[in-house]
Amino acid sequence: MTILGQQFIGAEAVKGANGEIFGIDAASGSKLTPGFGGATKADLERACALAEAAFEPYRALPPEERALFLEAIADNIQAIGEELIERCMAESGLPRPRLEGERARTMGQLRLFAGVLRDGGFLDARIDPALPERKPLPRPDLRLNNVPLGPVAVFGASNFPLAFSVAGGDTASALAAGCPVIVKAHSAHPGTSELVGRAVQKAVKDRGLPEGTFSLLYDSGREIGQGLVADPRIRAVGFTGSRAGGTALMKIAAARPMPIPVYAEMSSINPVLLFPGALKARGEAIGKGFIASLTLGAGQFCTNPGLIIAIEGEGLDAFVRGATEAIAAAPAAVMLTPGIHRAYCEGTGKLRGHAAVELVGQGTEGGELRGQAAFFATSAENFLAHHDLQDEVFGASSLLVRCRDADEVAKVIAALEGQLTVALHMEAEDHAAAAKLLPKLERLAGRILVNGFGTGVEVAHAMVHGGPYPSTSDGRSTSVGSLAIQRFLRPVCYQDLPGALLPPALQDGNPLGLWRRIDGKLGQD
Amino acid sequence: MTILGQQFIGAEAVKGANGEIFGIDAASGSKLTPGFGGATKADLERACALAEAAFEPYRALPPEERALFLEAIADNIQAIGEELIERCMAESGLPRPRLEGERARTMGQLRLFAGVLRDGGFLDARIDPALPERKPLPRPDLRLNNVPLGPVAVFGASNFPLAFSVAGGDTASALAAGCPVIVKAHSAHPGTSELVGRAVQKAVKDRGLPEGTFSLLYDSGREIGQGLVADPRIRAVGFTGSRAGGTALMKIAAARPMPIPVYAEMSSINPVLLFPGALKARGEAIGKGFIASLTLGAGQFCTNPGLIIAIEGEGLDAFVRGATEAIAAAPAAVMLTPGIHRAYCEGTGKLRGHAAVELVGQGTEGGELRGQAAFFATSAENFLAHHDLQDEVFGASSLLVRCRDADEVAKVIAALEGQLTVALHMEAEDHAAAAKLLPKLERLAGRILVNGFGTGVEVAHAMVHGGPYPSTSDGRSTSVGSLAIQRFLRPVCYQDLPGALLPPALQDGNPLGLWRRIDGKLGQD
Structure with missing residues (x-):
């Protein structure tokens, strides 16, 4: 020991x-x-x-x-x-x-x-x-x-x-x-x-x-x-x-x-946009995939899909069906701490009692220290009227915002606070609609991902786990x-410093073998 | 018109x-x-x-x-x-x-x-x-x-x-x-x-x-x-x-x-460090050069040399002689605005009346809207005891801090607030002393320059006009x-975004001909 x-x-x-x-x-x-x-x-x-x-x-x-x-x-x-x-x-x-x-x-x-x-x-x-x-x-x-x-x-x-x-x-x-x-x-x-x-x-x-x-x-x-x-x-x-x-x-x-x-x-609620083509082609499967992401690790990820945005219709009905079936089978899961479990119960409790929100589906019953997954829904109109519906509920809770049309989707997106991620589910027929939204999404989030969910953050050179306030304090x-x-870095300029005193990165002969900008041109001198 | x-x-x-x-x-x-x-x-x-x-x-x-x-x-x-x-x-x-x-x-x-x-x-x-x-x-x-x-x-x-x-x-x-x-x-x-x-x-x-x-x-x-x-x-x-x-x-x-x-x-007072070898070799010339920089544009530069730090001795006496002679010939100069002129007169007036400060030399008399150049001196001990001596006086005013030895120089440097620039005047024999100070100076300022003054900021790729607080609000x-x-930029990550929707910088085939990091390796693919 x-x-x-x-x-x-x-x-x-x-x-x-x-x-x-x-x-x-x-x-x-x-x-x-x-x-x-x-x-x-x-x-x-x-x-x-x-x-x-x-x-x-x-x-x-x-x-x-x-x-x-x-x-x-x-x-x-x-x-x-x-x-x-x-x-x-x-x-x-x-x-x-x-x-x-x-x-x-x-x-x-x-x-x-x-x-x-x-x-x-x-x-x-x-x-x-x-x-x-x-x-x-x-x-x-x-x-x-x-x-x-x-x-x-x-x-x-x-x-x-x-x-x-x-x-x-x-x-x-x-x-x-x-x-x-x-x-x-x-x-x-x-x-x-x-x-x-x-x-x-x-x-x-x-x-x-x-x-x-x-x-x-x-x-x-x-x-x-x-x-x-x-x-x-x-x-x-x-x-x-x-x-x-x-x-x-x-x-x-x-x-x-x-x-x-x-x-x-x-904090981030990581909006997921379901485009009509994707809902039509595989609404139910997306619903199941969504619940798998939502309940992963008892939903305790910064990139947990806490908000679903979609236009009403048969495709969305299929998504809801898939999600509802999947969540019903989701076992209550031990949460990280009693305090986090308490906060989760308070957050979902507030949604359960919210006049503008309906409960769509839930996991097996929770109880002491275990969080019960929960899937709620509201209308775009209600979402826009209640800013508190954007509050993160840390854990396996998510809210579907039902929109009547693409205009309502755009309004919901425009009302959102800064996010770590935004996920798009789409087929080729949705590309035009997605392209139109992309400039807004780039302002909204640090990572835009397609046909997946934000959970599972790859550690790589091209990753951004960050985003506009309040998802982080510094979206840069x-x-x-x-x-x-x-x-954790800042630039320092050395003007006419004798060669022997220069940091190795800047010495003549490039002892570290770096790529350097000489007169603004990148090269490995 | x-x-x-x-x-x-x-x-x-x-x-x-x-x-x-x-x-x-x-x-x-x-x-x-x-x-x-x-x-x-x-x-x-x-x-x-x-x-x-x-x-x-x-x-x-x-x-x-x-x-x-x-x-x-x-x-x-x-x-x-x-x-x-x-x-x-x-x-x-x-x-x-x-x-x-x-x-x-x-x-x-x-x-x-x-x-x-x-x-x-x-x-x-x-x-x-x-x-x-x-x-x-x-x-x-x-x-x-x-x-x-x-x-x-x-x-x-x-x-x-x-x-x-x-x-x-x-x-x-x-x-x-x-x-x-x-x-x-x-x-x-x-x-x-x-x-x-x-x-x-x-x-x-x-x-x-x-x-x-x-x-x-x-x-x-x-x-x-x-x-x-x-x-x-x-x-x-x-x-x-x-x-x-x-x-x-x-x-x-x-x-x-x-x-x-x-x-x-x-705000920045842009410390100038005069090393003993440089003072010995060309104290008087440095003094003249200093006054030329100090009085340039009526001293109204962010990088104006407002603080001189040096060890007492014959070399410093020569510097002071050169500076005093040069400043005596410096004509009073029109300042940018009546308000700036007023603030300059207040700032230099405060130094003239400061118990810990002596007036070493001054330019021709000022008067309405024209600033009179002023060169003051104090001891390291007094400088360390009076934090207000670090206040920027915007205009052609500078303060010499006379140190007894290298230890006092180090103490003065340690007491300084963040700066845009720090200038070092030195000869080969001073390199060892400078090398010892460099790590402190890199924390102190955004630009370290040798045998010159901070005025005249080159617009280039390797320039830094910035520095730790309070010289700027963001020293990064x-x-x-x-x-x-x-x-004015922030990073955005695109995950599995269809090629047609990607920004040009990230499209396959590299249509913009950029240097890009592929799997972390820089290249022009």
């Missing part, structure tokens, strides 16, 4: 003295041992001081060294073995195959960023050579590359205890960028956090990195998380969670003497995929 | 009915005719509605069309001819050669962004092809490119009536990105603004673009500017001006139901150079 209730402050493993947190067995609600001590203000101070001290030496490492570090973390996570999966299953209520897949994804993310470091494109190296003879004024030698922002605070997410938690996407991309990371563990999975935290700490030690490169703190209240965002040494924040939580952190970050960027992935970014590293 | 006191709301040229603004002859303080009507709320509403209506058709244009539009603006500015220079000289008090140079720079910026559009790298096109056979799950086809944010509000800057005003860098980069622009003219140069505004309006018409692509409003108070930032159709803001002005806009933008990015370039960006276009 290697779960000791410890947090990691640089090279130390120490139990916090500020209250006690317990993991909860998601399926039974019973306490898991041991208890985890919450961080004190002194712990926070020490973690921040160590991160600040680590920043310069850590970011000065060659990209290859940081790549090897990320790979070492992945290897160490693998090496935890069965204990990690079992503890994570208990704390999250998620089934083994999902968590084995999530572990693979977590390691894959770390390795993806190792590749990003070796590629070097993230540095955006640019050189405008001096033009000493230019008239009326000579041009100096100008060179640009990206540098890391500084220590980053990462908040673990409840719904991805591995892939968006201690060594998840935010941590991997910040470490890749050259930023030390302080993680505030999510209190829903402290044991999982400790196991992964120890894997990261070991990689720091084995690779001989400065100890402050990584720390992991527990928070028995909100003081430590909020203090982390307010600390002047922290220069950016990664967060996945509720809109209330994300906007609270945005406010703290904006009120600092030096405001910092907050990358909060907050993605938290999944290789582009996520850009969140 | 083509100055009619008109603003431009889409295709209309109309005098505003909300109060009257007059250009002021900077040298004499007398009113220039005609008067300019301030925009009403109805004008603002109409400009925003037109910008929103223009957004979709404008951004859908092929990059080549937008490039031709930017070039047409440049041509039209050239075609205004002498009237533009004369009016701008009167309104700004800046001399002819400076404004002829600034006009060339303005046209150069527009043409640079035409080149950026033709290159297409700003789209960051990425394709991860489908892997239908992958186990355990197939990979969908994923494609990513950048899309424009939406209509952008640009605030003209007082100190660059051409290059950072109506058709300046913010406007050029936003239009290049595909964003319609509404400019709030700076009230210091309404006539210059009208002339340039008409040139842009004509280009919109001649190129057959949607009229809302560009509007220009005057504001007789603050209501229109603030209303612009608060309007839900505006999706980003470009601003160059004071810290008070910039932070006020940041607050409005953050308090919107949908917060938006504000790119405010605000630059407002000068080709990278400035990134401020």
Whole structure:
């Protein structure tokens, strides 16, 4: 047994003295041992001081060294073995195959960023050579590359205890960028956090990195998380969670003497547009596929299909038939935490009692800690009249908006808040209608997908897991995929700096073998 | 005479009915005719509605069309001819050669962004092809490119009536990105603004673009500017001006139901570090060069050298001698506006009366509307004890911080706020000391330059005119150079979108001939 209730402050493993947190067995609600001590203000101070001290030496490492570090973390996570999966299953209520897949994804993310470091494109190296003879004024030698922002605070997410938690996407991309990371563990999975935290700490030690490169703190209240965002040494924040939580952190970050960027992935209902041709061709099958996506992982995905938009007719009737049949067979599923289950019951309860909403179908009965899937419907008119119908209900709940025609569909789309994804189900005959909507959809969401659902976010170079506010705090970014590293970088220009003092990315002879822009032209000089 | 006191709301040229603004002859303080009507709320509403209506058709244009539009603006500015220079000289008090140079720079910026559009790298096109056979799950086809944010509000800057005003860098980069622009003219140069505004309006018409692509409003108070930032159709803001002005806009933008990015370039004192070797070799010459940079354009540059940091000794004495001699010969210079002159007199007056500060040298006496150059000094100890000594005094005022040793230099640097530039004067023997400081300087500023001064910002691909807060509101960006276009873009991912519906940048066969990342690898497929 290697779960000791410890947090990691640089090279130390120490139990916090500020209250006690317990993991909860998601399926039974019973306490898991041991208890985890919450961080004190002194712990926070020490973690921040160590991160600040680590920043310069850590970011000065060659990209290859940081790549090897990320790979070492992945290897160490693998090496935890069965204990990690079992503890994570208990704390999250998620089934083994999902968590084995999530572990693979977590390691894959770390390795993806190792590749990003070796590629070097993230540095955006640019050189405008001096033009000493230019008239009326000579041009100096100008060179640009990206540098890391500084220590980053990462908040673990409840719904991805591995892939968006201690060594998840935010941590991997910040470490890749050259930023030390302080993680505030999510209190829903402290044991999982400790196991992964120890894997990261070991990689720091084995690779001989400065100890402050990584720390992991527990928070028995909100003081430590909020203090982390307010600390002047922290220069950016990664967060996945509720809109209330994300906007609270945005406010703290904006009120600092030096405001910092907050990358909060907050809430999204991920509209699904069913075009008439697709409904006609395979309405019932789409309905079944929809329920499979809706109920995956008890519906606890940021990209869960929470809103269906379609024009009434036989095709939609078939869709509803397929969905209703499928959802009736959907077993109530253990939710991540008692609190999330409570919020889900409140959210679906509100919809059940909503005058403008009818219940179309539901899964097998829920009960303590288990969420009952629910499928509701309303008219476009009602949807447009009730803004609260856009509120995310985190879990396997979705709302069908029945439209009379394409104009109503367009009105519903125009009324929507920013989203992570929008899914289109269509056949060739629907292409013209879809093409007309595409410019609106590009403004609405970070990812547009066809004949599928947003759940299952591929970790890749062309992925965007982000979108206009309020789906995220900053729609110019993605938290999944290789582009996520850009969140933690800023450009610096060097003018007439002697060659010996230039960063390797910008030196003559291109020692890193990068693609660089010379006078604006991309090449591998 | 083509100055009619008109603003431009889409295709209309109309005098505003909300109060009257007059250009002021900077040298004499007398009113220039005609008067300019301030925009009403109805004008603002109409400009925003037109910008929103223009957004979709404008951004859908092929990059080549937008490039031709930017070039047409440049041509039209050239075609205004002498009237533009004369009016701008009167309104700004800046001399002819400076404004002829600034006009060339303005046209150069527009043409640079035409080149950026033709290159297409700003789209960051990425394709991860489908892997239908992958186990355990197939990979969908994923494609990513950048899309424009939406209509952008640009605030003209007082100190660059051409290059950072109506058709300046913010406007050029936003239009290049595909964003319609509404400019709030700076009230210091309404006539210059009208002339340039008409040139842009004509280009919109001649190129057959949607009229809302560009509007220009005057504001007789603050209501229109603030209303612009608060309007839900505006999706980003470009601003160059004071810290008070910039932070006020940041607050409005953050308090919107949908917060938006504000790119405010605000205040910077641009530290100059004089290393011992350089002081020994050419202290006096550096002193003379410093005063030439300090007094250029009456010191009214964002990158004006407002702070000198050096170790005491003979070399520094020589520098001070050179600077003192040079500043004594510096003529008092007309400042941009009576208000800027007043603020300069207040700022230098405060330093003259500051117990911790001594006056080292000054230019010929100022007087009404003319600023007298001033060079002050203090000790490192005093500098560290008085945070107000970091306040920017906009104009030809600078402060020398005398340090006893390298440790004190490091302490002074550590105490500095974020800056646009930091300049290093050094010889080969100083390289080791400079190398030690470089990591701190990279955190401090957006541009590090050697043996020169920050004034004279090259418009290029490797330029960064930006820096950590409070020099700008968002240190992840630059407002000068080709990278400035990134401020107005966000990534969108298309998953399994039928080829016919894909944007051209992502279509098979690469019709735009772009460099694209295929499976993460850069190439010109």
